[in-house]
Amino acid sequence: MTAITTDALSASMENYLETIFLLVRDYTVARSKDIADRLKVKRSSVTGALQTLKERGLVNYEPYGYVTLTETGTAVASKVLRRHEALRDFFVNVLSIDPTEADEAACRMEHGISKNIVNRLLDFAEFVETCPRAGAKWIHGFGYHCQDHAQDADACERCITLCLRDVAQDKTKGMETNMAIPLSELKPGEKGQIEGMAGGGAVKRRIRDMGVTSGSLVEVVRVAPMGDPLDVKVKGYHLSLRREEAADIQVRKVTGH
Amino acid sequence: MTAITTDALSASMENYLETIFLLVRDYTVARSKDIADRLKVKRSSVTGALQTLKERGLVNYEPYGYVTLTETGTAVASKVLRRHEALRDFFVNVLSIDPTEADEAACRMEHGISKNIVNRLLDFAEFVETCPRAGAKWIHGFGYHCQDHAQDADACERCITLCLRDVAQDKTKGMETNMAIPLSELKPGEKGQIEGMAGGGAVKRRIRDMGVTSGSLVEVVRVAPMGDPLDVKVKGYHLSLRREEAADIQVRKVTGH
DNA sequence: CCCATAAGTTAGACGAAACTAACTTTTGGA
DNA sequence: TCCAAAAGTTAGTTTCGTCTAACTTATGGG
Numbered sequence: 001m002t003a004i005t006t007d008a009l010s011a012s013m014e015n016y017l018e019t020i021f022l023l024v025r026d027y028t029v030a031r032s033k034d035i036a037d038r039l040k041v042k043r044s045s046v047t048g049a050l051q052t053l054k055e056r057g058l059v060n061y062e063p064y065g066y067v068t069l070t071e072t073g074t075a076v077a078s079k080v081l082r083r084h085e086a087l088r089d090f091f092v093n094v095l096s097i098d099p100t101e102a103d104e105a106a107c108r109m110e111h112g113i114s115k116n117i118v119n120r121l122l123d124f125a126e127f128v129e130t131c132p133r134a135g136a137k138w139i140h141g142f143g144y145h146c147q148d149h150a151q152d153a154d155a156c157e158r159c160i161t162l163c164l165r166d167v168a169q170d171k172t173k174g175m176e177t178n179m180a181i182p183l184s185e186l187k188p189g190e191k192g193q194i195e196g197m198a199g200g201g202a203v204k205r206r207i208r209d210m211g212v213t214s215g216s217l218v219e220v221v222r223v224a225p226m227g228d229p230l231d232v233k234v235k236g237y238h239l240s241l242r243r244e245e246a247a248d249i250q251v252r253k254v255t256g257h
Numbered sequence: 258m259t260a261i262t263t264d265a266l267s268a269s270m271e272n273y274l275e276t277i278f279l280l281v282r283d284y285t286v287a288r289s290k291d292i293a294d295r296l297k298v299k300r301s302s303v304t305g306a307l308q309t310l311k312e313r314g315l316v317n318y319e320p321y322g323y324v325t326l327t328e329t330g331t332a333v334a335s336k337v338l339r340r341h342e343a344l345r346d347f348f349v350n351v352l353s354i355d356p357t358e359a360d361e362a363a364c365r366m367e368h369g370i371s372k373n374i375v376n377r378l379l380d381f382a383e384f385v386e387t388c389p390r391a392g393a394k395w396i397h398g399f400g401y402h403c404q405d406h407a408q409d410a411d412a413c414e415r416c417i418t419l420c421l422r423d424v425a426q427d428k429t430k431g432m433e434t435n436m437a438i439p440l441s442e443l444k445p446g447e448k449g450q451i452e453g454m455a456g457g458g459a460v461k462r463r464i465r466d467m468g469v470t471s472g473s474l475v476e477v478v479r480v481a482p483m484g485d486p487l488d489v490k491v492k493g494y495h496l497s498l499r500r501e502e503a504a505d506i507q508v509r510k511v512t513g514h
Numbered sequence: 515c516c517c518a519t520a521a522g523t524t525a526g527a528c529g530a531a532a533c534t535a536a537c538t539t540t541t542g543g544a
Numbered sequence: 545t546c547c548a549a550a551a552g553t554t555a556g557t558t559t560c561g562t563c564t565a566a567c568t569t570a571t572g573g574g
Contacts, residue, residue: 012530032551033551043551045531046552048532063552064538064551091374095374095378101371101373104371105369105370112369116358117348117352124351269561301564303522517571518571520570525566526563527562527564534556536554536555537552539551539553540552541549541551
């Protein structure tokens, strides 16, 4: 009994897991009420879901107690979140979709996307921002393209003009001042392209294992109050680095949108 | 009674509609058995679904009879199919995903995507193929990028080399021979960028209403046995044109992948 | 033209996921 | 410290979409 089924989770259960993950991240424990509010369901539905998730060995839960995720639960939730963020970020950064709309659509689509496609989506967004042929500013062309609701011949003309202006600005600002700096120097929201990793050991291996190499894009998501640790995102994976570790990673700042 | 509810359709019902649409397109009528086979459900489930869809006024259906779509049903199914194709084509053409996998994922994701995002996705795919700054061949860079499983520094180098070779080839072939030709000259699978529309009248207006202007990409999907009519796709919409009408639309061929 | 088989239907059951209504437990402010 | 409100649970219901099993209808080859 309490046979932990190995069947795929339903979309609904994935959403519960994801919500709990986010609540635990922010408040260390999740309360039934908050899960219900976020998912716009009744409290009794949450109780039911928690029982199912407990049977599956994904949450730590006792009646009337707080909720946390088991190790397996955390692993599953992270995967769901990665899919969610890959979609949302693509919609926002590449397709210039309004963040709220992007997030809602990502939430509905995240359950049907495959691993392969997630990885390609992430790679593509990265490629768009860093490909040396088109350059990071190229994607701005699409932004301008979208802003022009009148999709006439002029729009395209204007797109080119604005693209060229962006490139010119980069030149004026002096692109050559864009030296490699330690990852620890980046502020939250900033992105950098990995130039190299000094030192070695566990962190370097952990990063390597995710398919991250020189040229990959890293984003500093947030920095804890004391400036340590840093929450960074590479290839869609969230990663917590000590400032000291981050200092060993050389990056070249990429100016996003 | 038989109150035609206005509630949104469930993902499941959308799939039934889409399947019926495709069967009707290919065989003029849909049979229960074929619907069941395509959706991998039992025949009895199809009967149930047909009853629901009939109540909603979306299908023409009598017990033991063939199934067709009502006008409303056709309209809804077309929208679903447009979402499906927008996703699938993006996965295949832009992300270089295997067609089968792309199709399956599109089928699962098509129910959660919003109108806005579909349009952006279509615009983006078009932008990638036609933006004068990066050029149609730019996307090849990503293809090469993906082929290189070893994601090392060399991969990027090779991507540039291959991109440049493509561009050089275009030059050699003589890009200037790419004159504007009538849309009716394109073969199935070929794409062209609209240069202008001669004549006027209903077709021109119908096309205009879809947000299609000079510069938009048209794809000839298939041509009926007698060469008339042509099934073309613009902005994700399928459109049936008489050869005569297509002859009035001038396009510049775009060499895809 | 007849009947075996394929196609379609009906009835009934089931599981998932939500709900309402009534309950129990927890908690924090007077 | 006590008790009212908030949070959580339980029981029972509903809806949806599937299934199986048993049936009815349609159809085409001998």
